[in-house]
Structure formats: C-alpha cells, structure tokens
Amino acid sequence: MRSTPITILTILLNIYGTLALVGGAIYSAYLFFRKRVLINRVIGNILIAAGALFPAMAGSFVGAGIVDMLYLSELIGVVLMYIGFLQATVHRPVTQNSATPSAAG
DSSP states (O other), X not given: OXXXXXXXXXXXXXXXXXXXXXXXXXXHHHHHHHHTOOHHHHHHHHHHHHXXXXXXXXXXXXXXXXXXXXXXXHHHHHHHHHHHHHHHTXXXXXXXXXXXXXXXX
C-alpha cells in the first residue's frame, strides 16, 4: 500500500481532531469535577469524550478487515455523544445553600 501525501495529511488531521475533541472534553470534565459544581456536565463531557473515541477507532477496524464494525462503532459514538450533550445541557434549578444568610435573617 502506497502512502500518498493526502493520505498522510488525512491521518494527521484525524489524529489532531480526535485529540482536540477528546482532550477538550476530558479537560472540561476535570475542571467541573475539581470545582465540585455541575456534576451533570462532568458526566456529559465524559460521555462526549467516550463517544468521540468510537468513530476514531472505526478506522482501525477497517484496517483490520472488520468493515462491518465501522458502522456500528460510528452509531455507538453518535449515540454516546448525543446523550452526553443532553446530560451536559440539562437545566438544574439553583437551590439556596444553607450556609448563606437569608434575607429575613
């Protein structure tokens, strides 16, 4: 198999895109986890990162000759990313912390 410059560029850009998406989602989840706020965004970002890895692995399946796994891994990835998006954007009502003084007090 002959590697052309276009093939090499495609591989490099796919690797860069996957690292940016997965790395950004994991970093965002870490920041929310560290601050102990919006736990739904931690879970959502982890699901988005996991979902992004499935289509990235699909190319490996094709290279290994398991072409049918391409479509299944892409489907799983899309579903995970969508569930992660829904989880991260869920509206949680803000509750008053018992440590803050009330207006009446």
